[in-house]
Amino acid sequence: MTQIACKSLIVQKFGGTSVGTIERIQAVAERVIEAKEEGKQLVVVVSAMSGETNRLLGLAQQIDAVPAERELDVLMSAGEQVSMALLAMMLNKMGHAAVSLTGWQAGIKTDSQYNDANIIHVDPSHIQQLLERDQIVIVAGFQGITDEGDITTLGRGGSDTTAVALAGALNADECQIFTDVDGVYTCDPRLVPQARRLDVVHFDDMTSMARNGAKVLQLQSVEYARQHGVPLRVLSSFEEGEGTLVSFESSAASDVVGIALKNQQTLLDVDMPVSELQEQLNLFGMQCWCKAVAADLTQIVTANEDLARLKLVLDKKMHQVAAVSTLSVVGNNVQNKVDHVCAVLAEAGVLVRQKKRSAHCLSLLINEDDHQLAVDVVHKRFVVEPESLDNRPLLAVS
Amino acid sequence: MTQIACKSLIVQKFGGTSVGTIERIQAVAERVIEAKEEGKQLVVVVSAMSGETNRLLGLAQQIDAVPAERELDVLMSAGEQVSMALLAMMLNKMGHAAVSLTGWQAGIKTDSQYNDANIIHVDPSHIQQLLERDQIVIVAGFQGITDEGDITTLGRGGSDTTAVALAGALNADECQIFTDVDGVYTCDPRLVPQARRLDVVHFDDMTSMARNGAKVLQLQSVEYARQHGVPLRVLSSFEEGEGTLVSFESSAASDVVGIALKNQQTLLDVDMPVSELQEQLNLFGMQCWCKAVAADLTQIVTANEDLARLKLVLDKKMHQVAAVSTLSVVGNNVQNKVDHVCAVLAEAGVLVRQKKRSAHCLSLLINEDDHQLAVDVVHKRFVVEPESLDNRPLLAVS
Numbered sequence: 001m002t003q004i005a006c007k008s009l010i011v012q013k014f015g016g017t018s019v020g021t022i023e024r025i026q027a028v029a030e031r032v033i034e035a036k037e038e039g040k041q042l043v044v045v046v047s048a049m050s051g052e053t054n055r056l057l058g059l060a061q062q063i064d065a066v067p068a069e070r071e072l073d074v075l076m077s078a079g080e081q082v083s084m085a086l087l088a089m090m091l092n093k094m095g096h097a098a099v100s101l102t103g104w105q106a107g108i109k110t111d112s113q114y115n116d117a118n119i120i121h122v123d124p125s126h127i128q129q130l131l132e133r134d135q136i137v138i139v140a141g142f143q144g145i146t147d148e149g150d151i152t153t154l155g156r157g158g159s160d161t162t163a164v165a166l167a168g169a170l171n172a173d174e175c176q177i178f179t180d181v182d183g184v185y186t187c188d189p190r191l192v193p194q195a196r197r198l199d200v201v202h203f204d205d206m207t208s209m210a211r212n213g214a215k216v217l218q219l220q221s222v223e224y225a226r227q228h229g230v231p232l233r234v235l236s237s238f239e240e241g242e243g244t245l246v247s248f249e250s251s252a253a254s255d256v257v258g259i260a261l262k263n264q265q266t267l268l269d270v271d272m273p274v275s276e277l278q279e280q281l282n283l284f285g286m287q288c289w290c291k292a293v294a295a296d297l298t299q300i301v302t303a304n305e306d307l308a309r310l311k312l313v314l315d316k317k318m319h320q321v322a323a324v325s326t327l328s329v330v331g332n333n334v335q336n337k338v339d340h341v342c343a344v345l346a347e348a349g350v351l352v353r354q355k356k357r358s359a360h361c362l363s364l365l366i367n368e369d370d371h372q373l374a375v376d377v378v379h380k381r382f383v384v385e386p387e388s389l390d391n392r393p394l395l396a397v398s
Numbered sequence: 399m400t401q402i403a404c405k406s407l408i409v410q411k412f413g414g415t416s417v418g419t420i421e422r423i424q425a426v427a428e429r430v431i432e433a434k435e436e437g438k439q440l441v442v443v444v445s446a447m448s449g450e451t452n453r454l455l456g457l458a459q460q461i462d463a464v465p466a467e468r469e470l471d472v473l474m475s476a477g478e479q480v481s482m483a484l485l486a487m488m489l490n491k492m493g494h495a496a497v498s499l500t501g502w503q504a505g506i507k508t509d510s511q512y513n514d515a516n517i518i519h520v521d522p523s524h525i526q527q528l529l530e531r532d533q534i535v536i537v538a539g540f541q542g543i544t545d546e547g548d549i550t551t552l553g554r555g556g557s558d559t560t561a562v563a564l565a566g567a568l569n570a571d572e573c574q575i576f577t578d579v580d581g582v583y584t585c586d587p588r589l590v591p592q593a594r595r596l597d598v599v600h601f602d603d604m605t606s607m608a609r610n611g612a613k614v615l616q617l618q619s620v621e622y623a624r625q626h627g628v629p630l631r632v633l634s635s636f637e638e639g640e641g642t643l644v645s646f647e648s649s650a651a652s653d654v655v656g657i658a659l660k661n662q663q664t665l666l667d668v669d670m671p672v673s674e675l676q677e678q679l680n681l682f683g684m685q686c687w688c689k690a691v692a693a694d695l696t697q698i699v700t701a702n703e704d705l706a707r708l709k710l711v712l713d714k715k716m717h718q719v720a721a722v723s724t725l726s727v728v729g730n731n732v733q734n735k736v737d738h739v740c741a742v743l744a745e746a747g748v749l750v751r752q753k754k755r756s757a758h759c760l761s762l763l764i765n766e767d768d769h770q771l772a773v774d775v776v777h778k779r780f781v782v783e784p785e786s787l788d789n790r791p792l793l794a795v796s
Contacts, residue, residue: 022460059484062420068490074498075483078476085473086457092466100472104502105547126547149503149524 008173009041009131013141013163016050017180018237019083022090028237029090031178032136036096041131043170045141045163046087048079069114073143073153077103080140080159088138098136101126103143104151107169108162110144116155119144119162119224122169139166157218164221168228175230176243177217182236183244184209184216186383187259191375194384198257199242202250205257205330206232208361212328213262222246254386257331259379263368264304267321267353270314274298284313289365291354301326301354301365323368324353327375329382334362341378348377406571407439407529411539411561414448415578416635417481420488426635427488429576430534434494439529441568443539443561444485446477467512471541471551475501478538478557486536496534499524501541502549505567506560508542514553517542517560517622520567537564555616562619566626573628574641575615580634581642582607582614584781585657589773592782596655597640600648603655603728604630606759610726611660620644652784655729657777661766662702665719665751668712672696682711687763689752699724699752699763721766722751725773727780732760739776746775 012035014028028046036042048056056075060067067075084100091098107123130137141159144152154161160177167175184206187195201209203226210219216234225232225246235243270277274292277300281288286309289301301324302310310318329341335357341364342352350373354365366374410433412426426444434440446454454473458465465473482498489496505521528535539557542550552559558575565573582604585593599607601624608617614632623630623644633641668675672690675698679686684707687699699722700708708716727739733755739762740750748771752763764772 022457025461056480059420059480060487063423063484063487064491067487068496071483071486071490071498074486074500075480078479078483081476081479082454082457082473085469085476086461088469088472089458089461089465092469093462098466098469100469102472102549151500 007039007041009043009170010035011043011045011163011167011170011172011175012178013045013159013176014047014178014237015159015180016047016053016083018178019046019087020050022086024237025083025086025090028087028178029094031237032087032091033094033096036136043127043131043137043139043166043172044087045139045159045166046080046083047141047159048076049083049086052079052082070150073114073117074151076153077140077143077151080142084138084140088136091136091138096136097134098138099130100138100140101130102140103162104145104149106137106139106166108139108144108165110146110152110154112146112148112150112152114152117144117146117152119154119165122165124166124169127166127170157220160218160221161224164225164228164230164232167230168224172230174233175225176233176235177221178235178237179216180237181216181234182239182241183234184214184246185258187375187379188214188261191261191372192259192379195379196383198244200245200247200249201257203246203248204360205250206246208328208330208358209258209260212260212326212330212361212363214258214260217246254383255332256329256334256337256382256386259375259383260328260330261371261375262326262328263371265301265324265326265368266304266307267324267365268300268302268310269293269319269321270298270300271296271317271319272298272314280313284309286310286313289354289356299354322353324365325368325371325374326363326365327371327378328361328363329378330361332360334360337382338362341382344377344381345374348373350374350377405437405439407441407568408433409441409443409561409565409568409570409573410576411443411557411574412445412576412635413557413578414445414451414481416576417444417485418448420484422635423481423484423488426485426576427492429635430485430489431492431494434534441525441529441535441537441564441570442485443537443557443564444478444481445539445557446474447481447484450477450480468548471512471515472549474551475538475541475549478540482536482538486534489534489536494534495532496536497528498536498538499528500538501560502543502547504535504537504564506537506542506563508544508550508552510544510546510548510550512550515542515544515550517552517563520563522564522567525564525568555618558616558619559622562623562626562628562630565628566622570628572631573623574631574633575619576633576635577614578635579614579632580637580639581632582612582644583656585773585777586612586659589659589770590657590777593777594781596642598643598645598647599655601644601646602758603648604644606726606728606756607656607658610658610724610728610759610761612656612658615644652781653730654727654732654735654780654784657773657781658726658728659769659773660724660726661769663699663722663724663766664702664705665722665763666698666700666708667691667717667719668696668698669694669715669717670696670712678711682707684708684711687752687754697752720751722763723766723769723772724761724763725769725776726759726761727776728759730758732758735780736760739780742775742779743772746771748772748775 110117508515
C-alpha cells in the first residue's frame with residue numbers, strides 16, 4: 001500500500017445557486033482548494049448555474065409544451081457542461097490542476113427513463129485514474145448515459161444523487177452537500193426561527209424528515225447514501241461551519257429529532273370502497289394516503305399537483321373536503337407520543353384529522369390554515385423544551 | 399440490395415445565424431423536411447446559435463484571458479448541444495422522427511489539439527443505424543473527441559469541416575452548406591454589386607478563392623471535400639435556389655472564374671537575409687509571403703492580427719512600409735494574364751507592389767486604400783466583359 005492509497009477522498013456537491021455567477025464559482029473554487037490543501041482527494045459535482053436550467057427549458061417550450069423527451073435531456077445536460085468547465089478553468093487559473101467530466105465521461109450509467117432516469121451503475125475507473133494523477137475532478141451532476149449511448153437526466157435533486165452515487169462507487173470517506181443552508185435543522189428555520197442546527201442526524205431520522213417534507217436533502221439521495229453506507233454532510237456554500245453529518249451514529253439529546261411539514265395537500269372523499277380505489281390508483285401509478293370511512297366511502301390525501309390527474313381518474317366520485325398539511329414528528333419511539341402530541345395540538349386549538357405512525361415518524365393531518373400554529377407549539381414543546389414535557393399535565397383530546 | 403440502399407443521402411449544414419432564433423430553427427426544419435419528403439436520407443450538421451459562442455467565451459474570459467484549453471472546448475461544445483437538441487425537438491414536433499448526436503456520439507475522432515483539433519477519423523456506424531431506422535440525424539458541428547475520450551473543438555469554420563467529413567465517411571451524394579449568401583459569387587457582392595452567382599465552380603478554383611480571402615467557404619473544408627470527392631453545394635438558408643455546386647466539373651464561360659480579396663495586411667521591411675528570416679518564422683510556426691530585396695533586407699506581408707506576435711520575434715529589425723491588400727484573380731491559365739491585369743490596374747492608377755503566380759491563381763499586392771478601385775476594374779474587365787478583353791489595346795506597365 002502506498003501513501004496515496006491512504007489519502008482521504010471527499011465528494012463535494014455544489015448546487016446551482018452556489019455556481020450561479022463567476023464570483024460564486026470563485027468562492028466554490030476556494031472551498032475546494034481549502035480541502036485539497038488539507039491533503040484530500042477531491043471529486044466535485046456541480047449543477048447548472050442557477051437560471052440556466054430555466055433558460056434552456058424556456059427555449060424548449062417555445063417549440064413544444066411537451067418536448068421530445070430524449071432531446072430535452074440532450075438540451076438540459078448542456079447546462080452542467082457549462083458550469084463544470086467554468087469551475088475547472090477557475091481551479092486551473094488558481095494554480096490547481098482540474099479536469100471536468102460529463103456524466104458519460106464520469107462513467108454514470110442510467111436506465112433510459114428520460115427526464116427522470118435512475119443510476120444503475122457507476123464505473124469510477126476514469127475518475128480514479130485522474131485522482132491518481134493528483135487532479136481535482138469536476139463532474140456534471142444530474143446526468144448520465146444509457147447502455148445505448150444516449151444522454152439522460154436524473155430528474156429532481158439529481159445532482160445530489162450523482163454525488164452520492166459517485167461517493168459510493170469511489171468508496172469516499174464523506175459526501176458533502178453544499179447548499180444555501182448551513183445544515184439540517186430541527187425544523188425549517190424559515191417557519192420556526194427557534195429551530196436549531198443538528199450536528200449529527202441518523203439515516204433513519206433523515207429519511208423520515210426527507211420523506212415528509214424537509215427540503216434540505218432529497219429523499220432519493222439519502223436512501224442511496226444509506227444503502228451504500230456513505231456518510232453525508234450538509235454544509236453552507238456561503239459560510240464556514242461543520243454543518244450536519246448524516247450517518248449511522250446519533251447524538252440526539254431527546255427522542256424527538258425534528259419536525260417536518262408538508263403543505264399544499266388536499267383531503268378528498270371518494271365514493272368508492274378502499275380496495276377498489278387503491279386498485280385504480282395503482283393502475284395509474286399513483287400513491288395516496290387512504291383511509292376507509294365507510295363501506296363505500298374512502299378518504300384520501302393527495303398533493304395538490306396531482307389533483308388534475310386524479311380528477312381524470314375519479315371524475316365525479318371525488319369531493320374535496322379541505323386544504324390540509326401533514327405535520328410529522330421524527331425521532332426514536334415517537335409512535336408512543338401520539339397522545340402527547342395530540343394533546344398539545346388540542347390545547348392550541350388545532351384539529352387533528354388523521355394520524356399515521358411508523359418506526360421513526362408520527363404524522364398528523366391538520367388543516368393547512370393551522371400549519372404555522374401547529375409547528376410552533378409542537379416544536380416548542382417537543383424540541384425546545386423536551387425535558388419539561390413529561391411533567392406537564394395532559395389535557396384530554398377534545 | 400433493398401430499395402433503401404438506393405436512397406440518396408444528403409448532409410446539410412446550417413450555421414449559427416441560420417439557427418439563431420426559434421423562428422429560424424423552424425425555417426431550417428422546413429428546409430430539412432422538404433428534402434426528407436423528396437425521399438432523401440438526411441444528416442444535418444448545426445453550429446451553436448449565433449451569439450451563444452460569444453456568450454460562453456465571455457464567461458470563460460471573466461475567469462482567465464487564456465482559459466485552460468481542454469476546459470474551453472468542454473465549455474464551447476455545449477453551444478452546439480443546445481442548437482442540435484432544439485432542431486431535433488422542432489422536427490419531432492413537426493411530425494418527423496429526429497435524433498441529435500454530439501460529436502462523440504456521431505463518431506467524430508480528432509487529434510488532441512484543443513481549440514483547433516483536426517478530424518482524424520469518422521466512424522459513421524451509429525449514424526448509419528439511425529438512418530436505417532428512417533430517422534433524421536442532427537449532428538453537432540465543430541466538435542469531436544480524442545482517443546482518450548476528451549472533448550475537442552475544431553476551430554474556425556469547424557462546422558463546415560464536420561459536415562464535409564461526415565459526407566465523406568457516409569459516402570453522401572452531396573454536402574450542402576447553408577449560409578447567409580445564396581452561392582459562390584465571382585467576387586464578394588458586398589464589394590462589387592455586379593458580381594454574379596456561379597452555378598458550378600471547380601474544386602481547383604474554389605480552393606484558390608478560399609485560400610485568398612473568399613469567406614463563403616473555409617479552405618479546410620473545401621480541401622477535405624476535394625480530397626474525399628464530396629460534391630459541395632453552397633445555398634442560402636433564407637431563400638430558395640440552386641446555389642453553387644463545387645465539384646470536379648467546370649462550366650466557367652471564361653478563363654477567369656472570380657476575384658478574391660484579402661484586406662488588413664501589412665507590408666514590412668525586415669533587416670535580415672531572407673533565409674535567416676524564414677528560419678526564425680518557421681521556429682514560431684508563422685508563414686509569411688517573403689521576398690528578398692537586398693542581401694540584408696527582406697520584404698514580408700503579414701496579416702495585421704499577426705503583427706503583435708511578429709513584433710515579439712523581430713523587434714527593432716522590422717519597419718512597417720504600408721497597409722496592403724492582396725487581390726487574386728482565380729481561374730484557368732491566369733498565370734498568362736499577369737501583364738493584362740497589371741496593365742488594367744496601371745490604367746486605373748493602382749500601384750502593384752508584388753506579384754505571385756500559381757496554377758489557378760494570380761495574386762497582386764496593392765495598397766489597401768486602392769482595394770475598392772482595383773476589384774472594380776479587374777472584375778469589370780475580366781469577369782463582366784471578358785470577351786472584349788483580348789481586343790483592347792494593352793498599355794505598357796508604367
